[in-house]
Amino acid sequence: MEKRTRNNLIDSAFKEIYEKGYQGASMTTILNNAKVHKGSMYHFFANKKELALVSIKEKIYAKFVQRYTSILQNESNYLETFIESLKDITQRDFNKGCPIANVIQEMSNLDSDFKVLMEKIYLSFRKNIKDILDKAVEKKEMKQCDTTKLALYIASTLEGAILSAKATGNIQDYLDVVEILSTYILSFRL
Template sequence: MERNTRDNLINSAFEEIFTNGYQGASLTTILKNAKVHKGSMYHFFANKKELALVSIKEKIYEKFAIRYNTILQLDSNYLEAFVASLKDITQRDFNLGCPIASVIQEMSNLDEDFKALMQQIYQSFRKNIKDILDKAIEKKEMKECDTSKLALYIVSILEGAILSAKASGDVQDYVEVIEMLSTFILSYRL
């Protein structure tokens, strides 16, 4: 029961922050959607900020685990699986954009705790992609290259593609950018 209450708070907080930003997030709405009272929140978290930081961290890492660790569990075809993941438009919200970019843009200049967390998450995001590339090289599926730089390039293009689709309101912008990126990534295959 206690775990469910905490999970409900985490899920509700993440949705509220992803939808309205941290500064626009309503604690009342978070509690209402989690179906808990304020006292229950204070059992788990000192305040809204702590709830926000924990929810952002847990939910984004959960998304990473589903999206990228699944690929690392494969025995082969790492690049193909990664490209398929990039092309899967159901894994992203083009109306709200990328939660990482949204929080970084809103809070990094305003709060050191948010800035530190988002730097950690962003570095983890890049490392997940680097790990996939390294695994492809290790399994002789990909040419040797500087996977740190390539991961940075991929993350930058991916974030830009999500932003383009959000800005234009047209998912096709994302699809077209990812098609070009996919061709580039697959050019590294052996």
């Protein structure tokens, strides 16, 4: 029961923050959607900020870890599988944008705890991409290159593509960028 209550709070908080931003998130809405009273929240979290930080960490980390570590469990075709995951538009919400970018843009210059957490999450996202590239190099599917810089380029390009699709309301913007990015990534194949 306690674990379910905590999970409901985290899910509700993340959804509210993703839709309205941290500053626009309503504790009343979070509590109502979680179907708990304020006292229950204080049993698990000291305040809205702590709830927000925990929900962001748990939900975003889980999302990216699941998406990219599954690729590393393959025996081959790392680049192709990675590109297929990028093309899978069902994995993204182009109306709301990237949850990492949204929180970074809203909070990183306002609160050091958010800045530290989001930097850690973003660097983890880049490391996940680097790990895929490193595995492709190791398995001789890709030529040797600076995978750290390439992962930075890929992450930055993806963030820009998601932002473009969000700004224009046109998912094709994202797909067009991914098409060009895919061609570039595959140019490293052996």
